[in-house]
Amino acid sequence: MTSTVDVRTEEHAHRLDAADPLPTLRERFHVPPASGGAYPEVAYLAGNSLGLQPRSVAGLIEEELADWARLGVEGHVEATRPWKPYHELLRDAAARLVGAQPAETVVMNSLTVNLHLMLVSFYRPTPERYAILIEDSAFPSDSYAAQSQVRLHGFDPAQAVIRLRPRPGEACLRTEDVLDVLRTRGHTIATTMLGGVNYLTGELMDIPAITAAARDAGVIAGWDLAHAVGNVPLRLHEWGVDWAAWCHYKYVNSGPGAPAGCFVHERHLADRALPKLQGWWSTDPATRFRMLPELDPVDTADSWQLSNPPILAMAPVLASLRIFDEVGMDALRAKSLRLTGYLAELVEALCADLPVEVLTPPDPDRRGAQLSLRLLGPDADDVSARLRHEHGVIADARRPDVVRFAPAPLYCTHHDAWRAAHALAAVLRAG
Template identity: 80%
Template sequence: MSDPASDPVGTPVGTVLRPAGEAHALHLDAVDPLPARRADFHLPPATAGGHAEVAYLAGNSLGLQPRATRAALEQELADWARLGVEGHVEAARPWKPYHEFLRGGAARLVGALPAETVVMNSLTVNLHLMMISFYRPTPERYAIVVEDSTFPSDSYAVQSQARLHGLDPAEAVIRLRPRPGEDCLRTEDVRDFLRTEGHRVALVLFGGVNYLTGELMDIPTITAAGRAAGAVVGWDLAHAVGNVPLRLHEWGVDWAAWCHYKYVNAGPGAVAGCFVHERHLADRSLPKLQGWWSSDPATRFAMGPDVDPVDTADAWQLSNPPILAMAPVLVSLRLFDEIGMAALRERSLRLTGYLAALLAAVCAEQPARVITPADPERRGCQLSVRVCGVAAEEVCARLRHEHGVIADARPPDVVRFAPVPLYCTHHDAWRAATALAAVLASAAGRTHDG
């Protein structure tokens, strides 16, 4: 049997490797069957650590800029300068139907039919638009179920939706917590809750990948349990899209919303996406907030006073698309189409498994522990480390300014590392783990001396 330290490509994911050093990390990159597409992205320069570029492991917060983005934006600006209003129909990519250019790529990325998918608005706006339609509480069935560590914006959104219906959020919003002493929510606990308490649940709304712990939720199992209980099941896929393969149509998800600025690399505040399962598309009894772009494009410019409805996800649109914000999304979706999520997932398993092994070695020596599930099937590429005796924000500041490594902090004590398979390398992972070990050892020595 081969030595895992000398035969890294064949190493089972999750095997604890000896931290064999920089040369070993470089070897892993040299033999990886799907090398990083690093040349397709702009890497920020490093100001520390003796490297030209940072080791960027914060793509779970904001993805890097694809080099092709500038040209796409310049094309739209040139068309605007040359054509003015006529760009709506005469631009290289006409603006009037522009969101259609994104539909296929977005649908493929989330495993949906094109008619089920639309790129529009921002994530929390889309969550609200979906809940206007799909959160319809009754005196008997009124609860919204979320994970206790749901992203704050989602928490604010569901509380405000409860108030909108005259309900007390303290009673209407149920927050499911991990078992005592555990960091992640078990699928069987969610399923058991829905089996016993589902009669009072109107909406289940979880994050596909938990933003704090990096746990990949069992989307098909939880969706099936929620629907069997009579609830509507929606998903916030902000940390899942572009990170893990998704099959929303096949899994029977009622609706989902996501952003494109993390793993999809479409820029800060990028236009978001939305999915509505086809079984709901022809249901015109669903309440919707509507606007100009909710209407059938064939009759939209007849300028009549009433919406001419369409039986696609476009029915949830409100306004004409922001072209300069959509161009980067189009560039990014094309890159995912070119490589494919299946291949990226395989690379992610290798890369994240390598970083997990290095972090395990660090945590064995330092006051820290990885809170992301060890099972590769229960995580994407994010690994969250809970540190002790030093603030997470200080750790991240020192990683950047002393070692040229960019991670991100979730106060008070979680540092998140995301070796994004599109542009991160094993060498980046090695740099991150080595830097973390140095920062934690320094902090521990400072505490001891103090």
């Protein structure tokens, strides 16, 4: 006699958590209390917008504050973790997270600042090859950055920013369509600036295939990895990506406005003809404090730095990168597939007759830890607010009609996914 498992039951969610090969690290994060629902803590599925705070962060920041109080300016060289080379403490772990060599990686600035710094070097338009390739549903900051860069070079964004759109009636791009644009229009494109994981739909792009096609077409392959870093395994050096930029406050849980990251492939590092915006921290640290009027360049990603590192903001990045080093992206990706797959299964089972459709690709290999749902009538802000206040579920709304659920595998559980799906069904049924 064959028994069937009812995936909709709370008991099944608990069994999945108990049997999971990677037990949750939820206890190592501050989980907000719930303002509604039957549970003391929220089910937090908004880590694609802002990750939860690791409990180890406060101790690291307090150590920096204590060194500042004890040492003053001498903390730059005498602190427990000296401030002058502080960014170097993050380099190796950040490189491992994105599949890069340490010399190719630097933690600095914020994401859009880094996008602009990369475009200064790698968007070098000519009358024939002048375009930047992005997705039509790119995060708005990427659109603004691309438009402002082409204007700086005297081009019209309407012609010089190529926006990839899905086929009619579809929500996501197809890899073959992206490759076709690179084959047929690549001679006009200077650089790509595509999102590795699309912020709105959660679609995971085929980074290696698109990178290879771009380079075959003579196009610089650049990526915004804001929603990919800490979400999916990356092999930037191996894939031949030219440049990439990302933030650390989403899946990497490093706090609001955390310092971001940059990757520049080693084949570009010794090219001193590349145009760059430069500052004090662009110069060789061995000669930096000689206060020379001329810059002494270094052939690493550090040469794209401008200013000294913000220590109190970098301490949370250090705390979080230690967790990723401990757990590893392969294990996290495997759990992410289990959690997101279970959430998708629950939404299908509970919401089949409700006014909602899934935007994220059904193929697990084409999505990260995110399920984006389009509401067919209800307002996304209203639904998100009711999820939180009535059921203790925190999701992320994107106006006017998209709600995004991100079961981040470091702290989310199958039970969180169960709560989210049941709460969504309850809110939609209530009207």
